Amino acid sequence: MQQDKAPMQRQGCSLDKGTLEGVRLRKPDALEAFFDQFYDRVHGYLQILLRNRDLAEDLTQDAFLRIHRGVDRLDPQRDPTGWVFTVVINTVRDYWRSREHKSATKRTTLDEPKDQPLPDSTPTADQALEQKDEARIIQRALAELSEQDREIILLRNYEELKVTAVAKMLDLKPEAVRQRHSRAVARLGAAFKKLKDKDRPER
């Protein structure tokens, strides 16, 4: 299936055009390769964004079903990453607007602290202890941001998508994306510094 070996950028899609054409035609092996290519990435993005693994799993499945329904309009000549994340963003936004999210938000507010640590963050063996601490702090700093701030930071800095691609996904002008991203990063930096300073005497 991997006939045309023209790998795309690191954070893009490594599937070749033949595979993508197979995806468009819903060939099982191509769909499987496509799923394996994007599942962890989509799920990881959603789990960090939503800070809830169960919900991230549900929405990942929803997003992939939507992808399946619209896959016949996939352009095999182009990197599908932007298209995939557009579907993911739509799925999340539909969820945010849904009754379920609103009731879940109410329940969270009343019953439990909102800030849930990210589960299953398994660091690689060669990561230093300090990096573990920083990963924990950045998770907490992300948790202090609004969902919109987290969304744009994750798209730009975690998924490493281009400004123009993010602008298209969010239906914004590139300049608006830069401004929104800049403000979000400022808030993230402030939260990160505050948490780090707070954490320091405890060590």
Next chain:
Amino acid sequence: MSSDDRKNEADGWMAEEREALQALALMPRPRSTDQARQKAKAAFLSGEPGSGDGPRSAVVDLPDRDEAAGGRPPALDRRRSGFWSVLPLAAALAIAVLATWFGMQPVDSWFITDVVKPVGVGLQAEAVVTGAVVQAGALETAPGSEVELQLGEHLRMRMLPESRAVLPKPPGRWFDRVRVVTLEQGEVYGTTGGEPLGFTLRFDTLELTAELTGTTFAVFRTEEGSCVCLWSGAVQVTRRDSGQSVTMEPETRYLIYKDGRPSQPEPINDMERMKLQMMHDGGLLPVPGAE
């Protein structure tokens, strides 16, 4: 991220921001459970949601969109919840209600400017003396009694002996600015001091309706019928029997007979002229308590 983007942003970040972004980049990607992955894969390959034991759909009550074909995501800011959609409407409604209520509050009141034989004057007032504030309602003068009232700085009216009328409450500040004096019998002279009234004043009798837009006038109700006399300004008189309206010229009188005889406006007589002239010349009096 493109190299240009990276270069541009790297130059602009503050130390803690750069540090946070570095930590973010090193953050390990969370992984789902194997079970969820398998279920999602099966659903994706078949194009159908999994059976009951799979992850439930988190988005169940929304219609399908063509976003999978590259459609743009809905802008959250532009899609308001029901509460936020209703809030501006509720605020506008509250403002409208308050403004209407405030606008309907009168800014003036009736007060007595002159009384002749006060014991024969019946009205709703704290006392029948000059300067007393008068409430809306029935007003009557006995034989030999007269009372003169003024509404703020707008209108002065004098009721001659043996008159009976219903006095309206003062007009509202912005709204509710039509006022009707019902004259049951007797004579009433009035003036605005040469200025436009600023609200609509109507006199009703059994025979006519007279809408005044100015300025010195008299309305009588006698054994013969009802009569309007005009010194200056304009009055539109409507006959109740036929509905016919006539706009009167200054220094004319229009008597509408009880028995329905036809009539036309005619020049005022000398007595009416004298009384109207006195009323006009007297103008408006200072409002008690005002500077």
